[in-house]
Amino acid sequence: MTPTKTSIATCFIPFKGVIDSYALPERFTFPFYYEPHPLSILAAKELQEYLEQQTDWEHNFGLDENQEGSVIGKMFGVMVVKNEQNEIGYLAAFSGKLAEKNIHPLFVPPIFDMLEEDSFFLIGIKELTQINNRIESLESNPEFLELSRLLKTETESATKKLEEQKLKMSEAKKVRKLERKKIESENLDAASLEIKMNALVRESLKDKFLLRELTEYLEEGISVIKQKLNHYTSEISALKEARKEKSADLQQQLFDQYHFLNNNGETKSLCEIFEKTALLKPPAAAGECAAPKLLQYAYLNNLQPIAMAEFWWGESPKSEIRKHGQFYPACRGKCEPILGHMLEGLPVDENPLLVNPALGVEIETIYEDDFLAIINKPAEFLSVPGINIMDSVYERMKLKYxxxxxxxxVHRLDMATSGLMLIAKDKDTHKLLQSQFIKRTVKKRYIALLDGIVADAEGEIDLPLRIDLEDRPRQLVCYEYGKRAVTKFKVIERTDKQTRIHFWPITGRTHQLRMHASHSLGLNAPIVGDDLYGTKASRLHLHAEWIEFKHPVTKETMTFQVNPDF
Incomplete structure (x- = not known):
């Protein structure tokens, strides 16, 4: 049985069964790091059943290999709410558009429906499409293509001819220099000397004249081609400038339509919200995510928000890591400023990222001498002070030494990762140890437990990584702007559903092992407990268990190993 279809005005969905046994949370979900409330999980399950069974619309999520059309996975959100009759139900929303539309039965409407018939947005898109079509027509014109090819060919030919002429002039200059020395050694009378020297000067002037004549001749030929080509390029440039201005105006006009409520009944525009951020202005598609849609609808319809969760449905984008059916926090780049306003006046769970998980946790020292120390960093322990938490390996070492x-x-481990770290007690030791890391002579091995079966016994992963600018600190696979990231691996053992594995990071990118384990182009098996790229557990099952380096003073090769607690 699928949920009952509802109109835009009645998007409140009653739960299918009795929910009296569920205790309501005291505070609303902190949207950027949460464990879904049982009612949110139940609402998500009901929505997922609908997605599997519905025939209201067609959208290719990539779950059926026989389905045609572009594959687009989608983030969905559910929000448990209480209506004015004290009934508990939930709302559903999707991020962006679904099946090329913004409005569908069951789901709350967007903040602004840019796809409404004859909207300024669609009219503007149509105008931009016409400009794009004209640019494409000009740039594919056979005469434009031939003139462009000819200009390139003639320019390259002219450059080559001028370089050849300059080379001849250079060789002639060397010959004249030798001739001048020879003449000076012949003890000629003044008149004869002047005649011969003047002859050399005339040769030099002749070469310069020929170079100038050749340059003017070649430039004249190229100029004729440029004049013919300018008939096209001037119009193309004007069209591109018009496209840029119209696109910016359309984007601003779109931003002006977005106004967001909060629990206090206060309204702020999208531009007002973002003008106080580092971005200064909203990113594209801000306000189109599921969470703002859900809160806006709740406030407009006197529904009390109780709990919320978002999940991914469908195939993962190529650059990101999104697992089908898995819960995810709201994105920070677009949603954090918006939700910061929308949640005002609403009791919200504490931000767990502000709580120091290392409070009362001790750091074990594995080895120590007058120059350095080796410590075993606990999981969920910062290497260096963070924005909100100062307690860290660095602060503890300052107190100890x-x-x-x-x-x-000397080097860092991710907060969630446990394992061996090098500590230098003086500047010279620090410099010498860091030099070994820079030269990659330090050898490190990690051990991890993966949620899934890795078929290959060993291998190498080479996936370039960069920061996700819209959802820090998550990383993306990016072949255009990413930095090269390489990891070697070897399987230790496999169980029915998990793989224990060794990792050797050749490079040291942020979240490299976590991304390489979880990404579909990597091992496609997230590390157990990975709350960014997998599923949250008691801890991240990743441990820096072995390290080898040369002691900077004794020059002795030192090796240390500490087994993980998983």
Whole structure:
């Protein structure tokens, strides 16, 4: 049985069964790091059943290999709410558009429906399409293509001819220099000397004249081609400038339509919200995510927000890591400023990222001498102070070694990762150890438990990574702007559903092992407990278990190993 279809005005969906046994949360979900409330999980399950069974619209999520059309996975959101009759139900929303539309039965409407018939947005898109079509027509014109090819060919030919002429002039200059020395050594009378020297000067002037004549001749030929080509390029440039201005105007006009409520009944425009951020202006598609849609509808219809969750449905984008059916936090780039306003006046769970998980946790020292120390960093422990939490390996080492000089921290581990770290007690030791890391002579091995079966016994993963600018600190696979990231791996053992594995990071990119494990182009098996690219657990099952380096003073090769607690 699928949920009952509802109109835009009645998007409140009653739960199918009795929910009296569910305790309501005291506070609303903190949207950027959460464990879904049981009612949110139940609402998501009902919505997923609808997505599997519905025939209201067609959208290719990539779940059926026989379905035609572009594959587009989608983020969906559910929000448990209480209506004015004290009934508990939920709302449903999707991010962006679905099946090329903004409005569908069951789902709350967008903040602004840019796809409404004859809307300024669609009219503007039509105008931009006409400009694009004209540009494409000009740039594919056979005469334009031939003139462009000819200009390139003639320019390259002219450059080559001028370089050849300059080379001849250079060789002739060397010959004249030798001739001048020879003449000076012949003890000629003044008149004869002047005649011969003047002859050399005339040769030099002749070469310069020929170069100038050749340059003018070649430039004249190229100029004729440019004049013919300008008939096209001037119009193309004007069209591109018009497209740029119209696109910016359309985007601004679109931003002006978005106004967001909060629980206090206050309204802010999209531009007002973002003008106080580092971006200064909204990114494209801001306000189109599921979470703002859900809150806006709840406020407009006197529904009390109780809990919320978002999940991914369908195939993952090529650059990101999104697992079908898995819950995810709201994105930070677009949603954090908007939700920061929309949640005002609403009791919300504490931000768990502000709580110091290392409070009361001790750091084990594995080895120590006068120059360095090896420590076993616990999981969920910062290597260096963060924005909100100062407690870290660095701060603890400062307290333990108050007379130490230099930065102390030679290399870092992600907060969630446990394992071996090098600590330098003085500047010289720090410099020498860092030099080994830079030269990649330090050898490190990690052990991890993966949620899935890795078929290959060993291999190498080479996927370039960069920061997700719209959802920090998540990383993306990006072949255009990403930095090269390489990891070697070897399977230790397999169980029915998990793989224990060794990793050797050749490079040291942020979240490299986590991305390479989870991404579909990597091992496609997230590390157990990975709350960014997999499923949250008691901890991230990733441990830096082995390290080998040369002692910067004794020059002895030192090797240390600490087994994980998983």
């Amino acid at each position: 108050p007379t130490a000089t230099g930065p102390l921290i």
